[in-house]
Amino acid sequence: MNTINASIITIGDELLIGQTIDTNSAFIAQELNKAGVWVHRRLAVGDVYEDIWKALDEEGKHSSIVIITGGLGPTADDITKPLLCKYFGGQLIVNEKVQAHVKYLFEKVYRRPGALLERNLKQAEVPDVCTVLHNERGTAPGMMFGPQPNGTVFFSLPGVPHEMKGLIVKEVIPRIKALFQLPVIVHKTLLTAGIGESMLAEQISDFENSLPPTIKLAYLPNFGMVRLRLTTQGDDPVQLEQKMQSYFEQLQLAVQQYLVTNEDEGLEKVVGKILLQQNQTMGLAESCTGGYIAHLITSIPGSSAYFKGSVVSYSNEIKEAVLGVSSSTLQTEGAVSEATVREMVSGALTSLRTHYALAVSGIMGPDGGSEEKPVGTVWVAAGNKEKTETIQLNLRFDRKRNIEMTAMHALNFLRKFILANS
Amino acid sequence: MNTINASIITIGDELLIGQTIDTNSAFIAQELNKAGVWVHRRLAVGDVYEDIWKALDEEGKHSSIVIITGGLGPTADDITKPLLCKYFGGQLIVNEKVQAHVKYLFEKVYRRPGALLERNLKQAEVPDVCTVLHNERGTAPGMMFGPQPNGTVFFSLPGVPHEMKGLIVKEVIPRIKALFQLPVIVHKTLLTAGIGESMLAEQISDFENSLPPTIKLAYLPNFGMVRLRLTTQGDDPVQLEQKMQSYFEQLQLAVQQYLVTNEDEGLEKVVGKILLQQNQTMGLAESCTGGYIAHLITSIPGSSAYFKGSVVSYSNEIKEAVLGVSSSTLQTEGAVSEATVREMVSGALTSLRTHYALAVSGIMGPDGGSEEKPVGTVWVAAGNKEKTETIQLNLRFDRKRNIEMTAMHALNFLRKFILANS
Numbered sequence: 100m101n102t103i104n105a106s107i108i109t110i111g112d113e114l115l116i117g118q119t120i121d122t123n124s125a126f127i128a129q130e131l132n133k134a135g136v137w138v139h140r141r142l143a144v145g146d147v148y149e150d151i152w153k154a155l156d157e158e159g160k161h162s163s164i165v166i167i168t169g170g171l172g173p174t175a176d177d178i179t180k181p182l183l184c185k186y187f188g189g190q191l192i193v194n195e196k197v198q199a200h201v202k203y204l205f206e207k208v209y210r211r212p213g214a215l216l217e218r219n220l221k222q223a224e225v226p227d228v229c230t231v232l233h234n235e236r237g238t239a240p241g242m243m244f245g246p247q248p249n250g251t252v253f254f255s256l257p258g259v260p261h262e263m264k265g266l267i268v269k270e271v272i273p274r275i276k277a278l279f280q281l282p283v284i285v286h287k288t289l290l291t292a293g294i295g296e297s298m299l300a301e302q303i304s305d306f307e308n309s310l311p312p313t314i315k316l317a318y319l320p321n322f323g324m325v326r327l328r329l330t331t332q333g334d335d336p337v338q339l340e341q342k343m344q345s346y347f348e349q350l351q352l353a354v355q356q357y358l359v360t361n362e363d364e365g366l367e368k369v370v371g372k373i374l375l376q377q378n379q380t381m382g383l384a385e386s387c388t389g390g391y392i393a394h395l396i397t398s399i400p401g402s403s404a405y406f407k408g409s410v411v412s413y414s415n416e417i418k419e420a421v422l423g424v425s426s427s428t429l430q431t432e433g434a435v436s437e438a439t440v441r442e443m444v445s446g447a448l449t450s451l452r453t454h455y456a457l458a459v460s461g462i463m464g465p466d467g468g469s470e471e472k473p474v475g476t477v478w479v480a481a482g483n484k485e486k487t488e489t490i491q492l493n494l495r496f497d498r499k500r501n502i503e504m505t506a507m508h509a510l511n512f513l514r515k516f517i518l519a520n521s
Numbered sequence: 522m523n524t525i526n527a528s529i530i531t532i533g534d535e536l537l538i539g540q541t542i543d544t545n546s547a548f549i550a551q552e553l554n555k556a557g558v559w560v561h562r563r564l565a566v567g568d569v570y571e572d573i574w575k576a577l578d579e580e581g582k583h584s585s586i587v588i589i590t591g592g593l594g595p596t597a598d599d600i601t602k603p604l605l606c607k608y609f610g611g612q613l614i615v616n617e618k619v620q621a622h623v624k625y626l627f628e629k630v631y632r633r634p635g636a637l638l639e640r641n642l643k644q645a646e647v648p649d650v651c652t653v654l655h656n657e658r659g660t661a662p663g664m665m666f667g668p669q670p671n672g673t674v675f676f677s678l679p680g681v682p683h684e685m686k687g688l689i690v691k692e693v694i695p696r697i698k699a700l701f702q703l704p705v706i707v708h709k710t711l712l713t714a715g716i717g718e719s720m721l722a723e724q725i726s727d728f729e730n731s732l733p734p735t736i737k738l739a740y741l742p743n744f745g746m747v748r749l750r751l752t753t754q755g756d757d758p759v760q761l762e763q764k765m766q767s768y769f770e771q772l773q774l775a776v777q778q779y780l781v782t783n784e785d786e787g788l789e790k791v792v793g794k795i796l797l798q799q800n801q802t803m804g805l806a807e808s809c810t811g812g813y814i815a816h817l818i819t820s821i822p823g824s825s826a827y828f829k830g831s832v833v834s835y836s837n838e839i840k841e842a843v844l845g846v847s848s849s850t851l852q853t854e855g856a857v858s859e860a861t862v863r864e865m866v867s868g869a870l871t872s873l874r875t876h877y878a879l880a881v882s883g884i885m886g887p888d889g890g891s892e893e894k895p896v897g898t899v900w901v902a903a904g905n906k907e908k909t910e911t912i913q914l915n916l917r918f919d920r921k922r923n924i925e926m927t928a929m930h931a932l933n934f935l936r937k938f939i940l941a942n943s
Contacts, residue, residue, distance in 0.1 A: 112737070112739055112750075112752070113739065113741050113750075114546075114547075114550075114563065115550055115559075115560045115561065115563065116550055116551065116554045116560070116708065116752075117546070117547040117548060117549070117550035117551030117552075117554065117560075118547075118551075118710075118741065118748075118750070118785070119547070119741070120542065120543070120544055120547050121542070121543060121546075121547075122542055124536075124539070124543075124565075125536075125539040125540075125541070125542050125543075126539060127539070128536075128537055128538055128539035129538065129539030129540075130539075132538045132539065137537075138537045138538070138539075139537065139566065139567055139569065139572055140564060140565070140566055140572070140576075141536065141537065141564065141565035142562060142563065142564050142565075143546075143562070143563040143564075144561065144562055145561055146737075146739070147561065150561055150562070154562075157579070172718060172740065172742070214717065214719075214720060216719050216720070216723060218719050218722060218723075219719050259742070260922070261919065261922055286538065288540075295636065296594060297636075297638050297640050297641050298636060298638070300640060301638060301640075315534070315568075317534055317535065317568070318594065319535050319540065319541070320594070320681070326540075328534075328535075328540070330534070330538075363540070383833070385812075388816075388819075389815050389816055389818070389819025389820070389824075389828075390807075390812030390813065390814070390815025390816040390819065390831055390833065391812065391816040391819075392812070393811050393812025393815075393816075393833045393835075394810075394811055394812040394813045394815075394816045396811070397810075397811025397812065397813075397833075397835060397924075398811070398920075398921065398924070400886070400887055400888065400920055401888065402811075402835075403835055403836065406811075406835055406836075407835055407836040407838060407839055408832070408833045408834050408835045408836060408839040408843070409812055409831075409832075409833035409835075410830070410831075410832060410833075410843070411805070411812065411815045411819075411830045411831035411832075411833060412830050413815075413819060413824075413825055413828055413829055413830045413831075414825065414829040414830060416829065416874060417829055417830040417872075417873060420872065420873075420874070421830075421832070421843065421872055421873075450839075450842060450843055451839060451842075451843075452838060452842070464822070465822055466822065466823065497683065497686075498820070498822055499820065500682070500683055502819075502820070
């Protein structure tokens, strides 16, 4: 079966001046991939007529499916709809279903019928050459153009993430499945820690050489850990799954001692699964990460089953008052010290009443470093009521990355502590 | 002066299957913009020989500057360097400076000379037709090809964010400034809250109609707030700044009652600036946001001057034990109630000893909702020792967005509280 290629075009100057990070494309790519469509190009262009036109021309030749997001809002800087209308040779007409939906949203959902403006009603105008895709989450409808004479089909969606997501799942994917005969794409991903990309490549070179050309291996290093991904595609899902499973098991064996998880999930999920399994709880005492570890953990639905809370003790006062770190420790050893994180763990275990506690204290930069404790000096402690273990990290670079690196190392340290002490 | 256009090409399957969100491009675009270069296309392609080749061909015609990131690692899935070598008609040769740098990193910085592998040394091989760009933060050098006969210059950089960032700032931007005569690009951005995109467009329609064609106005709605951006470019920085300032002041006047800040900064920065000015402090009691508000605030360098900490009270136990919320309130009113967030503020003021406290409690989903309190029900309270005010939010959609929306609304509520009560 042939690969069906897709292009994603995102429209908006904010993407090109770096004001906004494009998260829409990742979601669209994931959903297309699950359906068996290979996204081979992602293009961002600004709110510029000729640039959008050229993008449609080129991507329409490169791909069988072109998904366009953005540029459909109610304000004057959005030029996409008239452009699409001209590009596909149609005329703008009022779609009564869309108009009724816009009115319904203002009256029943937003409950502000008086706020309905002419420019909102104009969103019900669509090119007469498109199929309207119902956007239950907002006023701008999705549009499908084609299949064109060369077989390519274009989808235009609003750029507001939750509206775009609803349209992709409910409208776009079902239509693509109806229009194309799609192969099955299978990815298998695992996460390793404690070994660099190059050493890992040496470690699994025999495995890598044994892979058939139909299976691709990718290395994805991030935050001092490396994710490995196997990818293949074919027709028969059962056969494909079996073949992949066998190679994936060999890969897991080859990286055994560094394996964190054999699923495509983050460390916060891995730690949560272990705690759920053991029916135990955890708490945090965060200084330098400022709540970021708690945020990662609580981003997982259902985390309240094992996560009780965090004391973000950004000041020494809070370390003393809420966590009971002794003022003499803070004075003699400093807030960034092994002694302090040990006392933070003990304070968190007491005040949060959990089985495990994790504590971090460090200097994230750009200021606050000294010769003795430069920016990037971090102490991490993990403990339960029997014992507490610590490590020191020496990070480099910028504040944002230091916070993220600290969170990842700390979660991995807690994971190992729980596994070794349960 | 002519606009100098740039394209950014990012290489890697992880971007095309949605496994990774592309943050590199935003950074590169920001830096190019500051230097006066207009990024008009951003393209992502996979680790596929023909796709990369075609991208070089096309973007080399579209743009005077092409920046390529990714595909330069030490493992076999990285095919970019040999491809670039062939594309620009060169041969791979060992660059002794790079080789010495790789050895230096392993010996002195990583302090693991034994971990140095043949494949790491191979990173010192570069095409003999490129100018090597020193990567002080890693082993893969940057490369500059050209200017080519048509005037276009290509830069190839590793995809690891902190290595790429170092190369952009220290090597790429200075070379671009030396090669091209660049105009000045000026953006002015403000943030509004409390008014939707459409109503805002009505409110400022006279202003919008008065803008000369050389100044662009963009609407950037996000989390229930709308950012407005004016953009222009020209030769004379002083004259440009004056002209923009005059229009920007008119715009601020037109949106006066909704204006949050007249700089391109987040709410967490705005709140921090107000507190710094007043020499006052704040603390948090976070339930449903799980540390996310604390993370936003502590992402600002220097936030320790006004932020003391947060009690992330994810369980009711912690609300009682650490924040002193009464068990009768939790039983009769529930954790998501006006009474609970009021007591959380009072508990945070006491235990964190700050001038202001902000508390949130809500149901983020996907589970935990009831008929009386559906997913998206949130209570927010802001207070000082004299008084506490509350609002209720009714959000919709997914967990991640609900957490982000709650954080933004809560920070804005605190901002208004501080301004009204100081």
